[in-house]
Amino acid sequence: VQILPTRAIASRPSAAIAMPLVIALVAIAAGFVLYLAAGRLAGSTAGRLALLLGVLFLPLVAVVAGADQAYRESSSTKFCLSCHEMEDYGRSLFVDDRTVLPAVHYQKRLVDRDHACFECHTNYAMFGDLRAKVDGLQHVWVHYTSGPPDSFELYEPYPNANCLHCHDDARGFLEAPAHAGQLEAVVAGETSCMQCHASGHGLDVAAEGEFWLHEP
Amino acid sequence: VNEAARMRTALLFTITGLIVQAFCLYDLTPGTFLVFALVAVPLVAIGLLKFALTVWRVLRETKGL
Numbered sequence: 001v002q003i004l005p006t007r008a009i010a011s012r013p014s015a016a017i018a019m020p021l022v023i024a025l026v027a028i029a030a031g032f033v034l035y036l037a038a039g040r041l042a043g044s045t046a047g048r049l050a051l052l053l054g055v056l057f058l059p060l061v062a063v064v065a066g067a068d069q070a071y072r073e074s075s076s077t078k079f080c081l082s083c084h085e086m087e088d089y090g091r092s093l094f095v096d097d098r099t100v101l102p103a104v105h106y107q108k109r110l111v112d113r114d115h116a117c118f119e120c121h122t123n124y125a126m127f128g129d130l131r132a133k134v135d136g137l138q139h140v141w142v143h144y145t146s147g148p149p150d151s152f153e154l155y156e157p158y159p160n161a162n163c164l165h166c167h168d169d170a171r172g173f174l175e176a177p178a179h180a181g182q183l184e185a186v187v188a189g190e191t192s193c194m195q196c197h198a199s200g201h202g203l204d205v206a207a208e209g210e211f212w213l214h215e216p
Numbered sequence: 217v218n219e220a221a222r223m224r225t226a227l228l229f230t231i232t233g234l235i236v237q238a239f240c241l242y243d244l245t246p247g248t249f250l251v252f253a254l255v256a257v258p259l260v261a262i263g264l265l266k267f268a269l270t271v272w273r274v275l276r277e278t279k280g281l
Binding site for chain 1: 228230240247271
C-alpha cells in the first residue's frame with residue numbers, strides 16, 4: 001500500500017515525445033545521405049546549400065526541439081519520482097494530514113499535479129527554472145558518482161517568494177486569522193513561512209502509512 | 217577533397233550526437249537526461265562548430281569573405 005501513490009504518478013503517460021524524436025530521426029537520415037554524398041555536394045553551390053541545411057540547420061532544430069522536450073519532461077512529477085531517493089517525498093503527496101504542505105497542495109490541486117515538485121522547487125525569478133535544472137543535473141551526477149547523501153537539505157532556506165508567487169493576493173492567505181499582523185514581515189522576508197508551516201514533506205507521517213488514496 | 221573530409225567529420229559528430237539524443241528522448245529519465253545534456257548536446261555542438269569552421273575556412277580560401 002505504501003508504494004501505491006508513487007506508482008499512481010509514475011504510471012501516467014508521459015508528454016508527447018513524437019515530434020522531437022521524428023525531427024531527430026529525419027536529421028539522422030539526412031546526415032547519413034549527406035555523409036555519403038559529401039564529396040560531390042561540396043563541389044557545387046546547390047550541394048553546399050544542401051550541406052548547410054543538413055549539417056547545420058536540421059541538427060540545430062533537432063537539438064532545440066529535443067532540449068525543449070527534455071526541459072518540459074524533466075519538470076514532471078513522474079520524472080522527479082523516478083529516482084528511488086524521491087519515493088518517500090512522492091508518498092508525502094498522499095499523506096492524510098492537513099499540516100503537511102505538499103499533501104495539501106497536491107490533494108487540493110493547488111499545484112498542477114503533473115508538475116507538483118517543480119512548481120514549489122523552482123525559484124520564480126529570472127533564470128530560476130534554469131538554475132533548478134542545473135541543480136537537478138548535479139543531483140543526478142552525485143547519484144551516479146558518490147551516491148546520495150543520507151539526508152537531503154535545501155541549498156538555502158525555503159524562500160517566501162516561492163509561496164507568495166501564488167498566495168500573495170489570495171483571499172484565504174490575506175484573511176487567515178493567523179496571518180494577521182504578519183503579512184508585512186512575511187512579504188519582506190523577515191518572517192519565514194516555514195516558521196509556522198514547518199512540517200515540510202512530513203516524511204515521519206508518511207512513514208506511518210496514513211494516506212489519502214483517491215488516485216486510481 | 218579536404219573540404220568534403222571535414223564535412224564528413226562534422227557530420228559524424230552530429231549524427232552520433234543525434235543518435236544519442238534520440239535514445240535519450242525515447243525514454244527520458246534522470247540518467248538519460250544527464251547523458252542528453254553532457255554527451256548528445258556537446259557532440260552535436262562540436263559537429264556544428266566543425267561545419268561552421270569548415271565553411272569559414274572555405275570562404276576565406278576562396279576570398280568569399
